[in-house]
Amino acid sequence: MALLLYPHTFEAMKMSKLYVICQLLGWATYISIAFILNQLSNVPAGPELTVSLWSAFVLGLLISHAYREIIIRNRWLELSISKMIPRFILGSLTMALAFQLFYSGLSFILFQNSKRIEFGLLVQEFAGWIVLFLLWSLIYFFYHFFKNYKQEEIKNLRWEAAINEMELNKLKSQLNPHFIFNAMNSIRALVDESPKKAKMGITQLSNILRSNLLMGRQKLIPFSDELKLVKDYLAIESYRYEERLKVEIHIDEQSSNFLVPPLMVQTIVENGIKHGIAHLPKGGTLSLKSMVVEGLVVIEVTNPGQYHEEKKAETGFGLVNTRERLRLLFGAPSSLTIKNLNKSEVITTIKFPLKFNDL
Incomplete structure (x- = not known):
């Protein structure tokens, strides 16, 4: 009886x-149990018992190993269950018969004991060997299926991760041009009104582009880096909206360490300006808050305006993209919600599991 490791390839x-x-x-466990049972049955612990047990030990190793070679060479483990079970049973019976023949023959040669070949005793011993090899086979195949199941699970997880990686890269490649296009529009609006501010806006945009290049293909970045990008973006928009755009930022002490998806906070800030402040002659205050609640990062952006459920399709590509990225990166614990905080304000809330930057 043994728990066996099936090779990674049949070759x-x-x-x-x-x-x-x-x-x-x-x-060795089987032989030890056999020895204890013989002692409990008052069988003398003489040379005959010692040789018999050692013979069973060696034969068990050799025959079970031969059985394993047959399984591997004939690729039984690649067969369906319905085809494998008959081979499993027949193989165990064959190995038990081979063990019985060798063991009985060896005992007769060594001890010249006629009792060893009595029919009743042979049947009793043969039944015991059948049970033994069936148990060996059961352990072997159980381990094999468990191992294959784990390997298949790992393979599926890797495949799923690869698909998610491709989807995330696609989403990020879509988001960057979208963001840059909107920022350029803001700067373009300043060119005729205030060339000086437009020049400052271009400087801010260059900072943003530099940050984007440094982020590269990272899935998550420190919140402090994302916050710098958001502030640069708000600086561009402040040149455009001037007194109409007021900003309040309240950041949790741990916020410099936790990780966020790149451009995620910027996207909801941009959404608040585009669908809120931009439509109000007097503008208003955009509030950005971050906190940690029960192991979740909670980021809130509040802006003036009203959210209409029937017009949610108009909230733009950026939020759809953000929801999808959250789903791919964090799964069920993450969420993005938009609702009316009161009659004059809209709040956008993002939640996702807390991850720290250990660097």
Whole structure:
């Protein structure tokens, strides 16, 4: 009886360290149990018992190993369950018969004991070997299926991760041009009104582009880096909206360390300006808050205006993109919600699991 390690490929026939250890321990355990049972049955612990047990130990190792080679060479483990079970049973019966023949023959040669070949005793011993090899086979195949299941699970997870990676890269590649286009529009609006402010806006935009390049293909960045980008973006918009845009930022003490998806906060800030302040002659105050609540990062952006459920499709590409990125990166614990805080304000809330930057 042994817990066996099936090779990674059928061509690789080398015995693994785990296989050798399990074979030795398994058969040694069986022999130890057999010795204890013989002692409880008052069988003398003489040379005959010692040789018999050692013979069973060696034969068990050799025959079970031969059985394993048959399984590997004939690729039984690649078969369906319906085809494997008959081979599983037949193989166990064959190995039990081979063990019985060798063991009985060896005992008769060594001890010249006629009792060893009595029919009743042979049947009793044969039944015991059948149970033993069925148990060996069961452990072998159970381990194999468990191992294959884990490998398949890992393969599926890697495949899923690769798909998610491609989707995230696609979303990021869509988001960057979208953001840059909107920022350029803001600067273009300043060119005729105030060339000086337009020049300052271009400087801010260059800072943003530099940050984007440094972010590269990162899935998550420190919130402090995202906040710098948001402030640069707000600076561009402040040149355009002037007194109409007021900004309040309240950041949790831990916010410089936790990680966020790049451009995520900027997207909801931009949405608040585009769908709120931009439509109000007097503008208003845009508030950005961050906090940590029960292991979740909570980021809130409040802006003047009213959110209409029937017009939610008009909230833009950026929020759809953000929701999808949150889903791919964090799964169920993450969320993005928009609702009316009161009759004159809209609040956008993002929640996702807390992850810290250890660097």
